[in-house]
Amino acid sequence: MTWKYEDLVLLAVEKGSSLGAQYVEARYHKHSRSSLAARNGEIIGAESSVSEGVAVRVIAGGALGFASTNVLTREGVQDAVQKAVRKAQAHSKLMKNPVEYSHERLGRATYEVNELVPFENTSVEEKVSYIKDLWKQVSSSISTARVATLTTWIGESVEEKVIANSDGAFIRSRIPRLSLGYNIVVTLPSKGTIQRFFSHAGSGGYELLKKWNVIGYLPEDTRKFEQIILEAKSPPTDKPVDVVVGSEIVGLMVHESSGHPSEADRILGREAAQAGKSFIKPNMIGERIGSEYATVIDDPTIPGSNGFYLYDDEGVPARPRYLYKEGKINEFLHNRWTAKVFGVSSNAAARAMNYESEPIIRMANTYFKPGDHTFEELVEGVKFGVYIKSYMEWNIDDERWSQRYGGLEAYLIENGELRHLVKNPVLELTTKTFYSSVDAADKNLEFYAGTCGKGEPMQGVPVWFGGPNVRIRNVLLRVIA
Amino acid sequence: MKEQLLEIGKKVVEKALSMGFDEAAVDVRSTDSLMVKFANSEPSVIQNWGSTEIGVYVTKNQRILGTSAPVSSLDDAYKILSNLYTMHTQLPQSMLYAPLPEPKKPDPLPGLVDKHLIDAINEPSNVSEAIVEAVNRYKIDSFAGMFQATHERRALVNSKGAELFEEGTFMKMYIRAFAGEGSGQWSLGSRKLKIKEVEHVAETAADFAFRSRVQEEVPPGRYNILLSPMVAGNFFNYIADMALAHSVLMGSSIFMNSKPGDKVAAEKLTIEDTPRNAELPGSTSFDDEGIPTYDKPIIEKGVLKTLLHNTKTAAKFGSQTTGNAGLIFPRLWSLTVHRGDYKFEELLSEMKNGLIVTNNWYTRLQNYVEGIFSTITRDAIFIVKNGEIVGAAKKMRIADSFPRLLQNIIALGDTQYDMYWWEVDTPTRTPYILVKDLGTSKHTA
Numbered sequence: 001m002t003w004k005y006e007d008l009v010l011l012a013v014e015k016g017s018s019l020g021a022q023y024v025e026a027r028y029h030k031h032s033r034s035s036l037a038a039r040n041g042e043i044i045g046a047e048s049s050v051s052e053g054v055a056v057r058v059i060a061g062g063a064l065g066f067a068s069t070n071v072l073t074r075e076g077v078q079d080a081v082q083k084a085v086r087k088a089q090a091h092s093k094l095m096k097n098p099v100e101y102s103h104e105r106l107g108r109a110t111y112e113v114n115e116l117v118p119f120e121n122t123s124v125e126e127k128v129s130y131i132k133d134l135w136k137q138v139s140s141s142i143s144t145a146r147v148a149t150l151t152t153w154i155g156e157s158v159e160e161k162v163i164a165n166s167d168g169a170f171i172r173s174r175i176p177r178l179s180l181g182y183n184i185v186v187t188l189p190s191k192g193t194i195q196r197f198f199s200h201a202g203s204g205g206y207e208l209l210k211k212w213n214v215i216g217y218l219p220e221d222t223r224k225f226e227q228i229i230l231e232a233k234s235p236p237t238d239k240p241v242d243v244v245v246g247s248e249i250v251g252l253m254v255h256e257s258s259g260h261p262s263e264a265d266r267i268l269g270r271e272a273a274q275a276g277k278s279f280i281k282p283n284m285i286g287e288r289i290g291s292e293y294a295t296v297i298d299d300p301t302i303p304g305s306n307g308f309y310l311y312d313d314e315g316v317p318a319r320p321r322y323l324y325k326e327g328k329i330n331e332f333l334h335n336r337w338t339a340k341v342f343g344v345s346s347n348a349a350a351r352a353m354n355y356e357s358e359p360i361i362r363m364a365n366t367y368f369k370p371g372d373h374t375f376e377e378l379v380e381g382v383k384f385g386v387y388i389k390s391y392m393e394w395n396i397d398d399e400r401w402s403q404r405y406g407g408l409e410a411y412l413i414e415n416g417e418l419r420h421l422v423k424n425p426v427l428e429l430t431t432k433t434f435y436s437s438v439d440a441a442d443k444n445l446e447f448y449a450g451t452c453g454k455g456e457p458m459q460g461v462p463v464w465f466g467g468p469n470v471r472i473r474n475v476l477l478r479v480i481a
Numbered sequence: 482m483k484e485q486l487l488e489i490g491k492k493v494v495e496k497a498l499s500m501g502f503d504e505a506a507v508d509v510r511s512t513d514s515l516m517v518k519f520a521n522s523e524p525s526v527i528q529n530w531g532s533t534e535i536g537v538y539v540t541k542n543q544r545i546l547g548t549s550a551p552v553s554s555l556d557d558a559y560k561i562l563s564n565l566y567t568m569h570t571q572l573p574q575s576m577l578y579a580p581l582p583e584p585k586k587p588d589p590l591p592g593l594v595d596k597h598l599i600d601a602i603n604e605p606s607n608v609s610e611a612i613v614e615a616v617n618r619y620k621i622d623s624f625a626g627m628f629q630a631t632h633e634r635r636a637l638v639n640s641k642g643a644e645l646f647e648e649g650t651f652m653k654m655y656i657r658a659f660a661g662e663g664s665g666q667w668s669l670g671s672r673k674l675k676i677k678e679v680e681h682v683a684e685t686a687a688d689f690a691f692r693s694r695v696q697e698e699v700p701p702g703r704y705n706i707l708l709s710p711m712v713a714g715n716f717f718n719y720i721a722d723m724a725l726a727h728s729v730l731m732g733s734s735i736f737m738n739s740k741p742g743d744k745v746a747a748e749k750l751t752i753e754d755t756p757r758n759a760e761l762p763g764s765t766s767f768d769d770e771g772i773p774t775y776d777k778p779i780i781e782k783g784v785l786k787t788l789l790h791n792t793k794t795a796a797k798f799g800s801q802t803t804g805n806a807g808l809i810f811p812r813l814w815s816l817t818v819h820r821g822d823y824k825f826e827e828l829l830s831e832m833k834n835g836l837i838v839t840n841n842w843y844t845r846l847q848n849y850v851e852g853i854f855s856t857i858t859r860d861a862i863f864i865v866k867n868g869e870i871v872g873a874a875k876k877m878r879i880a881d882s883f884p885r886l887l888q889n890i891i892a893l894g895d896t897q898y899d900m901y902w903w904e905v906d907t908p909t910r911t912p913y914i915l916v917k918d919l920g921t922s923k924h925t926a
Contacts, residue, residue: 039730042576045545045809046568048561050554053532067529070551083529090606091517091524094613124571148850149732185732185850193850195732240926270520273625273657273666274903276842276859356530395843397876398859402924404878406847406855424847426922428878433926456518456627458903476925480847480880 001112003172004028005054008077009164012056015081017166021058021065021088023101024081025165027313028054029355034119035155036127040147041135043128053355056080060088062098064337066358102339104346106169106315113175113308115205119156122206127154134215138184141219145188145226155179155201161313169315175308177201177462178208179449182218186225194225195392196408201449201462203308224409232423235386235410240474242385243427244378244413247446249391249405250368250467255450257431258296259363259465261400262323262331263349263454264338266361274456276398279431280329282342290327290435293371293470297322298333300348300364306449307364307463312348314359321347323366327435333361353459360455368467371441378442378471380416386425386477387411387418393480404428406480424480437472444468482634483646486511489535489552490638496559497539498640500566504581506639508536508769508808509552515602516629517609519656522617524609525625529602538769538808539565540581543574547808577809579796584643587766587773592759593649594632597674601630601652608679615680616658619687626656626666626686630674643771651762655902656683657860658690663873665689666840666860668711670762670901670908689839693861693873701877701923705835705891707828707865707915712841714900714909715856717752717816719844720883721907723852724779724787726794727810735852735883741787746887748783749821754805755910756814762901763815763908770806774814777803780887789813818911821893828915830868831892836921837863837870838879842904852883855922881920889917 005028016024030052037044053070054077065088067080092098131152139147156178163171181199200212245253260266261278269277299320300309310318314336322330334342335350338361350359379387386407393406407425411418429437447466453459490507497505511533518525533552539562540546546565550558601608608628616624630652637645655668667685669678708716723734739745756765756774768774770791778786788798791806805811823831844856855878862874894912901908 039576043573044577045547045575046565046572047547047809048565049547049549050551050557050561051549052551052554063524064526065529066526068531070532070534070553072551072553076553080529080531083531084527087515087527087529087605090604091527091609094524094606094609096523097521124568128571128573148737149730151731183732185737187850189738193848195848195850268521269623269625270525271625272520272623272659273627273655356532358526358528393845393847393853393855395845395855395857395878397857398842402857402876404855404857404922404924406853428922428924429926430924433924456516456903478922478925480853481920 001174003162005072006162008054008072009162011074012054012077012081013164013166015078016056016058016085019082019085021060021085023059023166025057026054028162030160031157031354033155033157035153037153038131039151040149041132051354054080055352055355056084057358058084058088059099060085061092062095063088063091064099068356099337100340101336102346104316104336106167107311107317108170109311110172111310113203115176117206119205134218137215137219138222141222142226145186145229147222148185148187151183153181163313163315165315171311171315175203176205177203177306178205180209180212180214184222186222186229188229191229194228196225199449201306202304203306204304228409228421228423232421235422235425235477235479237477237479240476242382243472243475244382244387245470245472246389247444247467247469248448249388250470251448251465252394253403253434254296254368254467255363255366255465256396257400257403257434258323259298259366262333263361264332264334264342267332268338268341271454275454279399279401284329287329288327289324289329289432291438292326293438293441294324294327294435295369296324296366297369298363298366302365305365305464309364312350313352314350316346316348318348333363335361351461353461357459362454362461363452363463365447365464367445367465368441368470370443370445370468373440373442375442375444375469378440378469379413379418381440381471382413383415385413386422387413388425388427401431403431426478426480428478429475434472437475438470439473441468441470482511486634486636487638487644487646490636493535493537494638494640497562500562502539502541502566504540504640506538506581506808509636510534511634512631513602514629514631515605516627517605518627520625522623536808540578541566541569543578544569544572545575545578545809577793577797579793581639581641582770582772582792582802584641584771585773590757590759590764590766593672595650595673598630598650598652599632601674602632611676611679612656612683615683616656616687618684619691621658621660621687621690624656624658628654637767637769637771639771645767645771647765653762653901654679654682656686658687660690661694662696663690663693664860665693666711668900668902670899672760672762689861696873696875699864699874699877701921703918703920705832705915705917706919707832707837707913709837709839709913710898710900710911712838713818713911713914714905715841715844717818717909717911718905718907721752721779721813721816724789725811726788726790726798729788733849735850736785736788737850739785741785743785744783745785746780746783747890749893750783750887750890751778751781751819753778753817754789754814755817758815758817761815761899761908761910765814768804768806769808772802772804772806774804813907816907816909820895820897820912822895823892824895825913828892828894828913829865832865832915833868835865836874837865854883855880878922879919880922886916886919889919891915891917
C-alpha cells in the first residue's frame with residue numbers, strides 16, 4: 001500500500017524541535033468506516049465515513065502539550081505544532097513535576113493486517129441477506145414469548161497510522177476490523193422481558209462472520225431467553241455458595257479489576273477526576289491479590305484480536321504483560337512517562353483512539369490464564385451453587401475494588417450437575433475476594449470484544465477480554481428483585 | 482467563516498444531487514477547542530483541537546445513506562458519495578424513510594457567543610490559575626479535573642432549500658478534590674465564561690472532599706436519598722435518552738410500553754428538552770433537518786407528554802417532528818428539570834433520615850425495557866439523621882429501577898445547577914431531588 005502524509009508527520013517533528021520542545025511526537029491517523037444498521041430484518045440505512053488528521057504531542061517547559069488538525073497542509077500542521085508548544089510553555093509555571101519520558105529502543109517498522117475475505121469482496125446484498133436471514137431465524141425460534149426487537153449492525157473499519165517522534169521512532173501500520181452487534185428484546189408481557197446486547201469484533205475481514213456463526217447460535221439463545229422468562233427461579237441468596245463464573249464474565253472481570261487498576265497512569269492519579277484512581281498503589285508489586293490460579297495477561301500481539309498492535313503510539317515494541325501472576329500483582333501497564341516515574345521500561349501500552357486523541361495507557365487483549373479442568377469437572381466439584389454464563393448489568397467503583405455483575409443466563413448446580421435456570425443472580429464482591437476465591441479454571445479460552453473507555457475527552461479503543469470458566473468458592477450472591 | 486461554511490454545504494449538496502441522489506442534507510462544522518486537564522494539583526496535559534468536517538445525509542428511492550469526512554478531504558467525500566450511489570441499488574428501502582421537511586425560518590437564538598471563551602481558547606493560563614487558587618482555599622490533599630472551552634460554527638444546507646448558520650461558544654468543566662478518605666466533585670456547563678462560577682465549581686468539590694474526609698460504613702437497604710444535581714443529571718440523561726423515539730423502536734427504553742398521556746412519574750416532576758435556553762451548551766435554533774427547535778416537556782407533572790422525534794421517526798409513530806433531528810436519528814439538545822420550592826435545609830427536614838449522594842458513575846442497565854439499573858457512588862455521601870448532616874458514608878450502589886425512582890420523587894430543591902461532564906453528556910439544569918425508599922447495595926465479601 002502507499003502511505004500518505006509521511007512528509008507532514010516528519011515536518012511536525014522537525015518544527016516542534018525547532019520551537020524548543022524537548023520532545024515531539026506526530027501521528028497521521030486515519031479511520032475509514034462503513035456500517036449497515038437494521039431493525040427486525042429491515043434496513044435503516046448505510047453509512048460510510050472518513051476521519052483523518054495529524055496529532056502532535058510535545059513536552060515544552062516541562063508541560064505536556066497536544067494539538068490536532070485535519071487541515072492536512074504544511075501550514076495546518078505547523079500551526080498545530082505551534083499551539084501545542086506555546087500553550088504547554090504557558091503552563092510551565094504551574095508544573096511541580098516536569099514531564100519526562102523513559103529512554104527506549106524504539107521501532108522503525110511497517111506492518112499490516114490482511115483480510116482473508118476483503119471488505120470489498122462482500123457485497124451489500126450479501127450483508128442485507130445475512131441480516132434478513134438472521135431476523136427470520138431468530139423471530140421464528142420461539143412461540144410463547146415473542147422477539148419484540150432485534151437491532152443489528154455490521155461495521156467495517158480500517159485504521160492507518162504513520163507515527164514519528166524526535167527520539168527516532170517511525171512506525172507505519174494498517175489494521176482492518178470487522179464488527180457485528182445486536183440488541184435483542186424477548187418479551188412475554190404477563191411474565192417479563194429479557195434483553196441482551198452483544199457484539200463480536202476482531203481484526204481481519206469477512207472471514208470472521210463465518211467464525212462468529214451468529215445465525216447458528218442466536219436462535220438457540222433466544223429459546224433460552226424465553227425459557228428464562230417462563231421457568232427461571234430465584235437464585236440462592238441466603239448462604240454462601242460456590243459459583244462457576246462463565247468465561248464471558250471472567251473476561252469482563254479481568255478487564256475491569258486487573259487491567260484497569262494496573263494502568264500506571266491511574267496509579268499515579270492522572271485519571272483521578274475521570275476513570276478514577278486504583279486500589280493498587282505504586283509500591284504494591286509482589287503483593288498477593290489472589291490464589292495461585294489467578295494469572296492475568298494483557299497481550300496486544302494476539303493475531304486476529306480486536307486490540308491487536310505490534311508497536312504502541314509512542315513507537316515502543318509490544319509484548320505480553322503479566323499483570324497478575326500466580327496470585328501476585330506482577331507488572332503495571334506503562335507508557336514512557338510512567339516508565340520514567342517508576343524507573344522501568346515502557347511495555348508499550350500507549351494508544352490513541354484517533355487523530356484527535358493523545359496516546360494514553362490502555363489495555364489491548366486481557367485474559368485470565370486457563371487452567372487444567374474441563375467445564376464438566378468444574379461443575380462436578382460443586383455440591384450446591386450457581387453457574388452464571390452471561391451478564392447484562394455491571395459496574396465497578398473508581399478504584400476498581402467493588403464490582404457487580406447481573407447474571408442473564410444462569411443455572412443452579414446441585415451435586416455436581418446443572419439443574420434449573422435461575423433469574424437475575426448478582427455477583428457483587430471485591431476484587432480480592434474474587435481472585436482469592438478461585439480454586440480452578442477450565443482449559444477453554446474464549447475472547448469477547450469490547451470498546452474500552454478512558455481519558456478526557458473520552459477515548460474508546462477496541463479490545464478483547466477473555467478467559468476460561470472459573471470456579472470460586474463460598475460467595476454470597478444477591479438477586480435483582 | 483459563515484459564507485465559507487455555507488458555500489461548502491451548497492457545493493456538497495449540488496454534487497450529491499448531480500450524482501443522482503434525490504435528497505441531500507449537509508452539516509458543516511468548524512470547531513476550535515482547548516482543554517486543560519489537571520491531576521495531582523497540576524496541569525497534566527493541555528490539549529488543542531481544530532477541525533472542519535462535513536456530515537452528509539442522502540437518499541435515493543427511499544434508501545438512506547450517509548457519510549462524514551474532513552473538509553480538507555472533500556474529494557474523498559465525493560468518492561464515498563459516488564460509492565454510496567452505486568451501492569444504493571443493492572439496498573432495500575429504509576424502514577425509517579420520510580422526505581426531508583420543508584425548511585422553516587428559525588428565530589435566531591441570541592447570546593450563544595462569549596468573547597471571553599474565545600480568548601480562553603487562545604490564552605487559557607489565567608483560567609487555570611484561578612482554578613488552582615480557588616480549590617486550594619480548602620484543606621485538601623490534591624485535586625484533578627479539567628476545563629474546556631469550545632468555539633463552534635455550524636452551517637446546514639439541504640436540497641429543500643435550507644441554508645442556516647449558527648455560531649456558539651461553550652465551556653465544560655469539572656473538578657474533583659481529595660482529602661483524607663474523602664473526595665468531592667462538581668461540574669458546570671455554560672455558554673459563557675464567568676470566573677466566579679469556575680471558582681464555585683472548584684470550591685464545591687473541595688468543600689465536599691473536606692467534609693467527607695472521615696467515613697463510616699452504612700449497611701445496604703432502602704433509604705430516602707437526596708440526589709445531587711450531578712447524580713440527577715446522570716439519571717435524567719438516561720431517562721431522556723429513552724424518550725428519543727428511536728430508543729423505543731430499538732428496544733432500549735422504559736417507554737416501550739407507554740404512550741403520551743400515561744402517568745410515568747410523581748406529579749412533582751417536570752423535565753423538558755430546552756434547546757432555546759441560550760445559557761446551556763447544546764442550545765440551538767434549528768435541528769439537522771432545518772426545523773426550528775422549541776422547548777417542550779418530555780414529562781410534565783408526572784405525565785409522559787411526548788417522545789422526541791425527527792420527521793422520520795414521527796412518520797413511523799404517526800406523530801409530528803419535535804425539532805430534535807440529528808442527521809439520521811433524533812437527539813437531545815439540553816435538559817431542564819423544573820425546580821421545586823424546597824430550600825436545601827427543607828429537603829433534609831423532609832428526608833428526616835437518609836443519605837445525600839453527591840456523585841455517581843458507571844450506571845448500567847440489566848434491562849432497558851424494565852429500567853432495572855445499578856450505579857456506583859463516588860465522592861461524598863452524607864448521612865442525614867433527623868434532618869441534619871451527621872457524617873459521611875463509604876461507597877455504595879444505588880440499585881433499583883427507573884420507573885420506581887420516577888414515581889418515588891417527593892421533593893425538588895428551589896435552586897438549579899448546570900451540570901455537564903463525563904457522566905452527564907447532555908447538558909442538564911437540575912435541582913437537588915429527593916427520592917424515597919431507593920434501593921442500595923454493596924459487595925457481599
